[in-house]
Amino acid sequence: MFIIILISPITIARAQFSFTLTVTTSKQYYYLGEIVEIYGNLTLDDAPVQNALVGLEVTDSKKSIIIRTLPTSPEPQQNWLIEVLSVIPCDENGNPKNSFSRGGLSFFNITIRNNDIEVRSVLITINIYDSSNAPIGLSTISGYISDNSTATVILSIAIPKTATLGTAQAYANVHSAAPKFGGKPYGPEKSGQFQIISSYVSKTTANLQNLKTLTINTNYTLNGNYTTTFKLPPTISAGTFKVYVSSMYLGYTALNYTTFYVKVPGDVNGDFKVDGIDLALLGAAWWASPIDPNWNPDCDFDQSGRVDGGDLALLGSYWGYKF
Numbered sequence: 001m002f003i004i005i006l007i008s009p010i011t012i013a014r015a016q017f018s019f020t021l022t023v024t025t026s027k028q029y030y031y032l033g034e035i036v037e038i039y040g041n042l043t044l045d046d047a048p049v050q051n052a053l054v055g056l057e058v059t060d061s062k063k064s065i066i067i068r069t070l071p072t073s074p075e076p077q078q079n080w081l082i083e084v085l086s087v088i089p090c091d092e093n094g095n096p097k098n099s100f101s102r103g104g105l106s107f108f109n110i111t112i113r114n115n116d117i118e119v120r121s122v123l124i125t126i127n128i129y130d131s132s133n134a135p136i137g138l139s140t141i142s143g144y145i146s147d148n149s150t151a152t153v154i155l156s157i158a159i160p161k162t163a164t165l166g167t168a169q170a171y172a173n174v175h176s177a178a179p180k181f182g183g184k185p186y187g188p189e190k191s192g193q194f195q196i197i198s199s200y201v202s203k204t205t206a207n208l209q210n211l212k213t214l215t216i217n218t219n220y221t222l223n224g225n226y227t228t229t230f231k232l233p234p235t236i237s238a239g240t241f242k243v244y245v246s247s248m249y250l251g252y253t254a255l256n257y258t259t260f261y262v263k264v265p266g267d268v269n270g271d272f273k274v275d276g277i278d279l280a281l282l283g284a285a286w287w288a289s290p291i292d293p294n295w296n297p298d299c300d301f302d303q304s305g306r307v308d309g310g311d312l313a314l315l316g317s318y319w320g321y322k323f
């Protein structure tokens, strides 16, 4: 006798849907200090999926530098399994505080709520971006949260001495695990603002810094699409970067990733060294602008529209650099 196992028709029907998450960067190669734009879309059987969330993680050659949650439509509403209720900049004891010194420690009080009827494993993350929109710190903690309960954690991040002064942003998230390991966002991210001040700042200067504003790309239509931009901090290590994305919607899951490269100014050919080859390439493009036959945009490190002394000086300042 043979036992015939019937495959559930529901399983077959679900398998026919294609749930797809794309991810692209605006360029394949960037110089330190350039703006990176990441975008993609979420589709179910080729139809845009709005009201969903995309987990995003960016890693440099050594570690994660960003873990965020991006919406595919403005302010998605759902019954989120776990929500970030608040993120408040604070001191090490949790007392609210809204400015931190360069070179010092910042702290963030994050409260999450588990709306589910079961215990959930969570990865809580806080990302900070300085007023130039450069990501300057990421702190994470993983653990479990009981069913129907709230939990509060305090995470700390060192403010780099090179951070740009002014209004900084903090983004708090809760994922099931890191997106690079297939973790999905449980709910939308929450953000808060604080000030980065220099160590020896006078009160007048601090007030002036409050006037600085953030430039955020808002020209993108969110219709099943997601996007984020950030400035590559000048202090980050050049090399290979990866962008991992993840999403879950109506029980479907989708993962994807892409790669981009970061070069130092002076590295024309992208071999992560600044040497005589790059100098020769710069020489071949000398004094060229985009209308000239010898124009080479990879030699215009300062993006001034001409290959000139400014670019030669940048090449000189990174001379001998080897990744």
Ligand SMILES: [Ca+2]
Pocket: 266, 267, 268, 269, 270, 271, 272, 273, 274, 275, 277, 278
């Ligand atoms: Ca090179």
Ligand SMILES: [Ca+2]
Pocket: 299, 300, 301, 302, 303, 304, 305, 306, 307, 308, 310, 311
């Ligand atoms: Ca130039």
